[in-house]
Structure formats: structure tokens, C-alpha cells
Amino acid sequence: LPFEPVATGARRFVELMRALEAQNLTRGELTVKSAARLMPATGTPAEAVRRVLLAYNQLATVGARDARTAAAVALAAMVRDDAAVGEAVHRLLAVHAELVQRRISSSELALGDALECMACAGTPAEVAETVRALVHQLAAGRAPRRADTAVAVAFAKRFAY
Secondary structure, eight states, rough: OOOHHHHHHHHHHHHHHHHHHTSSSSOHHHHHHHHHHEEEEEEEEHHHHHHHHHHHHHHSSSOOOHHHHHHHHHHHHOSSSSGGHHHHHHHHHHHHHHHHHHHHOTTTHHHHHHHHHTTOOSSSHHHHHHHHHHHHHHHHOOOOOHHHHHHHHHHHTTTTO
């Protein structure tokens, strides 16, 4: 990241970690990972963490706490302002629902898989169909494994529906 002087970047990192912990969003290693993910986010550390809180609260119905926090941090880092959080959460939840409904991802892993698919082109149904097609190609005639799904969601953003 282009922080000149480097102390500016270090200061931002520390401010992000303190803001995350002050909101009881993270502890320990998750704090470090979350602050690192938010380093390039627009706005001040307080603004970035406010976006995390907005996303986290809208994700209240899915995933375990740490998975929700990681997803909220990722979404907050993706969007430019508070107004964009709702749309990003809506897309994430729609892709999540499609992946679970089509039995591509288990409900425990679908949030991470959906997050990986946020940059995919197309509607949530089209994204899920792209992932499904990739999973079946990777499985090559055998029953799909979790590793096939993990690779498929990583590759899906490189394919247009």
C-alpha cells in the first residue's frame, strides 16, 4: 500500500485495530486480519469501521459470528461509502441463498463462497449457475468435493455468464 511515510500506514493500521475492537467486532488474529483488509478502504478508520458495523448488522441472519465479521469487513473494504453497503449486502445474501438452494455450498460455507463471488458478472442465479457448471467440470464425472467448490468460486469471477 502506498503510505508515505510508512508511519502514516502504521498509524492507520493501529487506528483500524482499535476501532474494530472498540466496537466488539474482533479480537486477536481476526482484528489483525480485518485491519489489514480495511487498509485500502476509503475514508477514515472510523468511517471504514462504521461501514463494517452497517454490513454486520444487515448480515445478522447468516453465518457464524466470525464469518459474519469477515464478510462485513470485506464488504466495507469493497464499497466507497455507507450508502453502498445495503446494495452490497443484498447481493451477497442473494448469491448466498442461490448457492445454498442449489446445494452448491453448505449453509456453513456459503457466506465465504458468496463473498468470493461478489465480483462475478450476472444475477445471483447466473453466478450460481456458473459456479455449478465449474464444479461439475472440475469433478469430471465423480461426485463433487468441497475442494471443487472452493476452486469453482475462486474461478467464477473470471467467467461471464
